[in-house]
Amino acid sequence: MTRSILISSVLHLILILITAMSLPFLAKKPINLPPIVSVELIQISDKTNIPFAPKAQKTIEKIKEKEKKLVSEQAPPKKVKKIKPDSIPMPDENIKKIKKVEEDKQNPEKIDNEVKQVSEFEKKELFDPNNIAALIDKSKVESAETLKKTDKITQDQDRNIENTGLSLSEEDALKAQIFGCWSIPLGLPYNEDLLVRIKLELKPDGSVISSEILDHARMNKPGQGFYKVLAESALRAIKLCQPLRVPSTGYERWKDLQLNFDAREMLEG
Amino acid sequence: MIKKIILLVFILLPFNAHGLIKVDITRGNLDPLPLAVSPLAIDNESKTKFDEILNKKDIGSEISIIVEKNLKTSGLFNPLNREAFLQKPDIANLKPRFEDWKLIKAQALITGKVNYVDEKLRVEFRLWDILAGREMMALAFTTVPTNWRRVGHIISDKVYERLTGEKGYFDTRIIYVAEEGPKTQRVKKLAIMDQDGFNNKFLTLGNELVLTPRFNKTSQMVTYLSYFKNLPRVYLLDIETGTQEVVGDFPGMTFAPRFSPDGKKIIMSFAKDGNSDIYTMDLDSRVVDRITNHPSIDTSPSYSPDGKFISFNSDRSGYQQIYVMESSGKNVKRISFGKGLYGTPVWSPRGDLIAFTKLHKGKFYIGVMRTDGSGERLLTENFYQEAPSWSPNGRVLIFYRETKTDNEGKGFSAKLWSIDLTGYNEREVKTPTDASDPSWSSLLSN
Numbered sequence: 192m193t194r195s196i197l198i199s200s201v202l203h204l205i206l207i208l209i210t211a212m213s214l215p216f217l218a219k220k221p222i223n224l225p226p227i228v229s230v231e232l233i234q235i236s237d238k239t240n241i242p243f244a245p246k247a248q249k250t251i252e253k254i255k256e257k258e259k260k261l262v263s264e265q266a267p268p269k270k271v272k273k274i275k276p277d278s279i280p281m282p283d284e285n286i287k288k289i290k291k292v293e294e295d296k297q298n299p300e301k302i303d304n305e306v307k308q309v310s311e312f313e314k315k316e317l318f319d320p321n322n323i324a325a326l327i328d329k330s331k332v333e334s335a336e337t338l339k340k341t342d343k344i345t346q347d348q349d350r351n352i353e354n355t356g357l358s359l360s361e362e363d364a365l366k367a368q369i370f371g372c373w374s375i376p377l378g379l380p381y382n383e384d385l386l387v388r389i390k391l392e393l394k395p396d397g398s399v400i401s402s403e404i405l406d407h408a409r410m411n412k413p414g415q416g417f418y419k420v421l422a423e424s425a426l427r428a429i430k431l432c433q434p435l436r437v438p439s440t441g442y443e444r445w446k447d448l449q450l451n452f453d454a455r456e457m458l459e460g
Numbered sequence: 461m462i463k464k465i466i467l468l469v470f471i472l473l474p475f476n477a478h479g480l481i482k483v484d485i486t487r488g489n490l491d492p493l494p495l496a497v498s499p500l501a502i503d504n505e506s507k508t509k510f511d512e513i514l515n516k517k518d519i520g521s522e523i524s525i526i527v528e529k530n531l532k533t534s535g536l537f538n539p540l541n542r543e544a545f546l547q548k549p550d551i552a553n554l555k556p557r558f559e560d561w562k563l564i565k566a567q568a569l570i571t572g573k574v575n576y577v578d579e580k581l582r583v584e585f586r587l588w589d590i591l592a593g594r595e596m597m598a599l600a601f602t603t604v605p606t607n608w609r610r611v612g613h614i615i616s617d618k619v620y621e622r623l624t625g626e627k628g629y630f631d632t633r634i635i636y637v638a639e640e641g642p643k644t645q646r647v648k649k650l651a652i653m654d655q656d657g658f659n660n661k662f663l664t665l666g667n668e669l670v671l672t673p674r675f676n677k678t679s680q681m682v683t684y685l686s687y688f689k690n691l692p693r694v695y696l697l698d699i700e701t702g703t704q705e706v707v708g709d710f711p712g713m714t715f716a717p718r719f720s721p722d723g724k725k726i727i728m729s730f731a732k733d734g735n736s737d738i739y740t741m742d743l744d745s746r747v748v749d750r751i752t753n754h755p756s757i758d759t760s761p762s763y764s765p766d767g768k769f770i771s772f773n774s775d776r777s778g779y780q781q782i783y784v785m786e787s788s789g790k791n792v793k794r795i796s797f798g799k800g801l802y803g804t805p806v807w808s809p810r811g812d813l814i815a816f817t818k819l820h821k822g823k824f825y826i827g828v829m830r831t832d833g834s835g836e837r838l839l840t841e842n843f844y845q846e847a848p849s850w851s852p853n854g855r856v857l858i859f860y861r862e863t864k865t866d867n868e869g870k871g872f873s874a875k876l877w878s879i880d881l882t883g884y885n886e887r888e889v890k891t892p893t894d895a896s897d898p899s900w901s902s903l904l905s906n
């Protein structure tokens with residue numbers, strides 16, 4: 192009896208050993224891998240209200256004071272007297288007005304200075320062969336103004352000069368400047384609506400008084416995270432570029448400006 | 461009177477109103493964004509503790525170096541030289557002097573601090589918009605000190621996501637086949653490492669030939685092919701527990717098992733009755749379904765991220781080309797029509813592109829095309845390269861490249877390389893041995 196139990200257990204043991212050896216997955220030891228520790232991220236911006244470091248506070252105050260001084264030193268923009276609708280232009284007055292228009296719209300001396308100041312790179316942009324259309328347009332404006340010298344300036348003509356948009360050359364100069372400043376976030380989905388409209392209020396020197404995202408509601412919409420990223424990149428471009436390369440004349444025309452940042456073309460490749 | 465005023469307003473309105481000038485900005489620059497990664501501040505007490513535990517003199521600085529390297533390798537950021545920084549880390553972390561950072565042309569700044577709290581490593585980090593002068597993001601987390609490299613990767617991912625609008629890919633791993641020995645007698649082991657090449661670990665001993673490891677995109681599970689007694693056998697390896705199991709033995713030539721997007725099936729090709737077709741296997745029931753049934757050779761199947769379509773390569777047209785079909789096997793459509801042979805199609809996790817290997821006039825290319833076959837772009841060309849695998853955000857591809865041997869049969873090597881979708885940012889991913897067949901994991905943390 193004992194003998195048969197012994198034989199049976201030995202045979203069982205041999206059977207188990209054979210099974211274990213012939214099935215390799217049983218023989219495989221678990222691989223010793225470093226554990227993946229889960230990490231929980233917490234938003235801390237609401238929890239902490241960091242005070243200014245004393246040194247930083249002083250520096251910021253100094254800069255603010257400087258900015259204030261700069262603002263106070265800056266002359267306010269000239270107010271152009273508008274012609275009263277009732278007034279009938281006298282021959283002498285006409286001559287004076289023509290001179291004024293020449294100074295304001297053409298301002299040849301000022302344009303010369305600007306061209307001298309720009310860098311070699313910017314000069315190339317100004318004489319970009321692709322912008323021939325813009326140059327033609329500019330020459331049209333100039334020729335039109337030369338013609339005006341001989342004609343009497345009426346109330347309608349004066350209003351037209353003030354109300355027209357940027358000429359192609361002016362627009363191209365502004366675009367070229369912003370193209371260089373705008374770092375497009377490359378991760379954005381190119382098949383989405385990637386248009387950010389920003390309304391700007393500008394100072395006469397082209398610096399930005401205020402900027403407003405026109406579709407602001409989209410910024411915090413769920414699933415529109417990419418729009419926020421794009422809008423922020425556009426705002427950074429404006430800040431980086433300012434003062435914007437705006438025309439030296441006709442402030443009233445462009446003091447409010449809308450920039451439409453559209454990344455689709457670039458992202459689609 | 462009121463009527464008169466209203467009338468006057470209407471009369472005067474057209475005289476004063478003028479249209480708002482609108483300018484369309486349709487171009488920008490694709491230069492990497494200049495940003496500063498300030499070393500994470502750390503107090504002396506924590507510094508000493510971490511030095512004792514991790515043997516790192518300044519863990520704050522080490523973590524910021526990881527962030528810096530990650531962001532630089534993405535090709536989208538240009539981390540500025542820290543020697544140019546004017547503000548010390550401890551003060552920058554409190555409130556950066558934006559003017560100081562503007563001076564060095566930084567557009568964004570990362571600051572933070574590390575502390576030793578209750579035997580754990582606590583990190584706080586902030587991302588600042590220098591031009592707008594405001595905080596963009598502030599996050600904190602606590603983890604075990606040995607996890608310090610992952611801390612750097614997590615920070616990198618969060619910064620990348622906040623600035624680019626898409627998820628990062630830094631807190632990830634790459635599984636690959638490590639190769640050693642002469643070309644004719646290669647020893648192949650399964651190996652895993654962080655995406656930046658650190659923490660390399662061999663998972664098998666090398667006594668069995670291993671091929672084509674592939675990550676499950678929804679979990680830390682890997683399927684791979686191994687030859688046991690000259691028979692191909694498909695394995696499942698759980699990276700979290702380290703356990704592995706045999707899914708099954710398959711006859712003839714078996715290729716590249718790959719998970720379905722939900723992780724419930726694996727799809728592969730194997731030869732049955734002398735005909736190589738595509739099959740799926742349900743991992744619960746182990747039931748095998750035949751998806752294609754064609755006398756040609758159908759291989760390299762890969763699911764679309766929604767699981768509705770399968771891309772594969774087939775020589776049914778006479779030459780090896782890429783095809784797309786519904787997951788049931790219906791509506792097979794050829795999508796590649798260029799010159800040369802196309803293979804190893806892999807669907808992007810974003811669902812918009814298919815990466816492939818192309819052989820044309822003796823050269824190998826890694827490229828991408830839209831899922832309908834349009835917009836083919838070849839990203840890189842070389843003597844021999846193949847097996848692209850996508851980063852979890854669908855922005856970068858990792859693949860392997862072999863070099864030519866000389867007349868004496870020497871000089872052969874196989875290395876991992878990565879390239880982003882622009883095709884300009886090509887880098888070697890350093891591995892301790894030769895390497896092939898890489899597969900990128902999903903993000904370890906979300």
